[in-house]
Structure formats: C-alpha cells, structure tokens
Amino acid sequence: MSTPLVTNIQRYSIHDGDGIRTTVFFKGCTMACKWCHNPETQEFSAEPMRNGDRCGGCGRCAEVCPEHAISLENGISVTDRESCTRCGTCIDECYNDARSISGRAYPVKELVELLVKDRMHWEASGGGVTLSGGEVMAQDMDYITDLMKRLHAKGHSINIDTCGFAPYENYEKVLPYANVFLYDVKAINDEVHKANTGVSNKLILENLAKLGKAGARIYLRMPLISGLNDSTDDMLRVIDFLRENSVPILQVNLLPYHELGQDKLEKLGKARHDTNFAPPSNEHLNELVQLFKQNGYQNTRIGG
Ligand code: SF4
Numbered sequence: 001m002s003t004p005l006v007t008n009i010q011r012y013s014i015h016d017g018d019g020i021r022t023t024v025f026f027k028g029c030t031m032a033c034k035w036c037h038n039p040e041t042q043e044f045s046a047e048p049m050r051n052g053d054r055c056g057g058c059g060r061c062a063e064v065c066p067e068h069a070i071s072l073e074n075g076i077s078v079t080d081r082e083s084c085t086r087c088g089t090c091i092d093e094c095y096n097d098a099r100s101i102s103g104r105a106y107p108v109k110e111l112v113e114l115l116v117k118d119r120m121h122w123e124a125s126g127g128g129v130t131l132s133g134g135e136v137m138a139q140d141m142d143y144i145t146d147l148m149k150r151l152h153a154k155g156h157s158i159n160i161d162t163c164g165f166a167p168y169e170n171y172e173k174v175l176p177y178a179n180v181f182l183y184d185v186k187a188i189n190d191e192v193h194k195a196n197t198g199v200s201n202k203l204i205l206e207n208l209a210k211l212g213k214a215g216a217r218i219y220l221r222m223p224l225i226s227g228l229n230d231s232t233d234d235m236l237r238v239i240d241f242l243r244e245n246s247v248p249i250l251q252v253n254l255l256p257y258h259e260l261g262q263d264k265l266e267k268l269g270k271a272r273h274d275t276n277f278a279p280p281s282n283e284h285l286n287e288l289v290q291l292f293k294q295n296g297y298q299n300t301r302i303g304g
C-alpha cells in the first residue's frame, strides 16, 4: 500500500455535503480542468509553492537552497521547479512564511486520529468526512478503503467528491462505506469536455450510470462557465441522460465559476490559464435552477 499525499485538511466545511464536514484534499488528479480551483492537487507528487504577496525579496531562501533552484526576479523569489528536490530547506529560512511544499503523507492511523478530533461537530450537524482532491478515486485504493473502513466502523459519515474519471472497480471498493458521492459532470458536450479537462466524458457518464444502478446516493455537481457548458440545451441533455439511465439524483448543485485557481497557479510557479472564463449571470443561474426543478429535481441549489 502506498500512502497518497494530502494538500489540505479543511475543517468546518459546509460546502462538501451535508452538515459540517472535515474535507481531505488528496494530491493527484486524472483530469486537468482549465477552471480547477485547486491546481496544487493536479500533480501526484509534492510541489514547491511561494506566496508572492508575502515574499519580501530578502534572498535567504536562495542562499540556503542546496540545489541553487531559487533566484530573485523583480524583487521576489522564483523557484526552478525542475531543479527543486522538495527538500524543504528554504521553508524554515523564510521568516515571512512565504514558502511551502504542497503534499504531505499521513499514515492511515494518524489521519483517522486527526480527523476524529472533529467528531463533535459532525455529530451536532449531521456532517462527517469528505474525501476530495485532486481525485480521491485515483489514489491507492487499499489506503482509501482502509481509511474509509476505519471511519465507517466508528459510525462516521464519509462522502466521496469525485470527477468520475477512474476505473469503476475503484468505486465498487468504496460503495459499502460511502454515504454520498458528490459527482461532477463538468460538461455534457464531449468536445467541450475534452478541450477543457483533457479527457472524454464517456467513462465519467458510464460510471455515473453504474453507480446509479448500484444504488449509490448521488449529489450531482456541475461547474458552470458562461457560454461554455451552461446552456439550457446542455442542461436538458444532462437531464435526458439521467432519465435514460435511471440515475437517482438526491441533490443538484450548480457551481458558478470562480477565479481562485489562477492565483494558486502563480504560487506554484505555473503559467496562468489564458482563458476568459466567467460565471453565468444570476438570472441564468436562477433559470437553470427552475429548469431542474420543473424536471423533478426539487433539491437543486446554487453552490455546494
Ligand atoms: S526567504 Fe521568504 S521572503 Fe525571503 S526571498 Fe525567500 S521567499 Fe521571499
């Protein structure tokens, strides 16, 4: 069993399923969405990050870096990602707390002990743990199932937040322990899907249909970008797919695009995406909510 990396453990989350939840973001994804708001979770390996707003340009990090991977450009430190060995030496040297390594491995037992510290909040609110990413279903499944079994044995709710692009066998392994799948459909038009995520939506839709047949509890989540994947026709195609495949959906979440990911790309030392994405207007979002409700999905809302 290999231990996946975690980029963040977010406590008191109210956007990752029912109640107050503790969300674990695993590092590594099978897709590369241009609108990803957690780009530090796309690569499976650890990555150096530098917060340009905090960097004062003192150069201490560059002096101690054993690989000479850091230089100063325009008064702030810049890391050569190829030369950096992720040793972490520069982190302690930065008094401004501007440097970090994204990605930490937690043995299962340690992670469970950390998570259950929040159980009082879960019990009071009907919440629990949400496993997210990145793509949790593309991690080491022995680790993920072990983690879920331990939490499940203690009676805790576990949600799986997934983009759907992973072998169906992985979903079968977690089915007995998952309360809800927060299941993303990024674009129903496959050409749009390929152009903006790097992969076809065929496997994602197949897995969604299989999960529905297997009796999984599913909340459908759709990131919406104006003019790209948010047309009324696109949404009707989603509804048709759900009907044709008898996929029971307990909740529909329409997630308007936001720009958070672009700043993180800069912190990772990666180029910002050259896109002009924008969220749908409030008027259009409300029309889509009504469209889903008129088609039987009364539990449709804007946001997670
Ligand atoms: S040590 Fe910190 S503040 Fe100084 S140059 Fe490096 S990142 Fe910037």
Ligand code: SF4
Binding pocket: 048, 064, 065, 066, 067, 068, 069, 070, 079, 083, 084, 085, 086, 087, 088, 089, 090, 091
């Ligand atoms: S993590 Fe190590 S190799 Fe990478 S920039 Fe910092 S000191 Fe250099």
